[in-house]
Amino acid sequence: MHYDCLGQLISVGAKVLWSAHNSHAGFDQGVMDVVSMSPKRVRVEHGDTGRKSTVDPRSLVVVDLILAQHKAQKKPA
DSSP states (O other), X not given: OEEOTTSOEEOTTOEEEEOOXXXXXXXXXXOEXXXXXXXXXXXXXXXXXXXXXXXXXXXXXXXXXXXXXXXXXOOOO
């Protein structure tokens, strides 16, 4: 089991933000999908580009609940 930097459980299929500490990029890479997990790392994929990275789970923030709430609050066009 892996937990993000806020203590939320990470699971395959979760939507996450990844902070690439080595590039000081913050969370500007957008929402990524968790595609697999190993005992020490999490593999994420960016839906728009298909780019995959294997990362430290402590550099992730699970945003599933935030995205679900945002969709629920949107007004129909």
